[in-house]
Amino acid sequence: MASRISKTKRREIVAELHEAGMRATPARIAVLDAVRQASAPLTHGELTRQLDGNGWDAATIYRNLVAITDANLIVRTDHGDRRWRFEDRARSASKTEHQHPHFLCTDCGSVSCLPEVEVRLPRAQGLPRSAAEGAFDVQLRGVCDSCSD
Numbered sequence: 001m002a003s004r005i006s007k008t009k010r011r012e013i014v015a016e017l018h019e020a021g022m023r024a025t026p027a028r029i030a031v032l033d034a035v036r037q038a039s040a041p042l043t044h045g046e047l048t049r050q051l052d053g054n055g056w057d058a059a060t061i062y063r064n065l066v067a068i069t070d071a072n073l074i075v076r077t078d079h080g081d082r083r084w085r086f087e088d089r090a091r092s093a094s095k096t097e098h099q100h101p102h103f104l105c106t107d108c109g110s111v112s113c114l115p116e117v118e119v120r121l122p123r124a125q126g127l128p129r130s131a132a133e134g135a136f137d138v139q140l141r142g143v144c145d146s147c148s149d
Contacts, residue, residue, distance in 0.1 A: 005029065005033050009033065010029060013029050013032055014029065017071075017073075020071040020072070022067065022068075022071055025064075026054075027054075028064050028067070030051055030054060030056075031047065031064045031065060031068060032068055032073060032074070034050055035047070035065075035068075035086050035088055036088045038088075039113075040110070040113055041077060041085035041086060041102065041111050042085060042086055042087070043083045043084065043085055043086075044058070044062050044065060045058075047061055047065070047086070048061050072089060073089055074086050074087060074088055074089055075087055075089050080104070080139070080141075081104070081109060083109075085111055101114045101117050101119060101137075101140055102114060102137075102138075103139075103140045103141075103142070103144070104139060104140070104141050105142070105144035105147055106141050106142060107143050107144070107147040108146070108147050114140070119138045
């Protein structure tokens with residue numbers, strides 16, 4: 001079950017949802033808060049387990065993830081393992097870019113954000129303008145420290 005949200009944090013989330021043109025339902029508030037509290041991107045299944053006991057089924061949580069993603073408040077990424085992961089867009093450089101790379105462990109499947117790693121692509125012939133402006137994903141794969149021990 002998700003931890004309780006402070007009144008101050010709840011007000012901030014409600015204001016942000018309203019600013020994005022969304023209704024601030026209890027499920028939406030809890031989903032956005034859970035994604036923001038996570039130290040790494042979460043799958044729909046992880047979020048459903050985390051919010052278990054609140055009375056929302058998996059479909060409700062998924063619909064809210066999609067709606068919040070469409071409102072540009074969180075980011076949905078695919079790390080090649082056929083599982084969407086969601087993370088807070090505020091970790092990114094701006095509301096339109098998602099620039100930090102991720103590390104995907106090929107043994108356990110864990111995903112780690114690498115916010116301190118900066119990737120820039122210089123303009124080059126054949127490189128789409130959007131990539132040079134930061135619209136690209138970088139993903140590192142290998143074995144994490146826990147699995148390599």
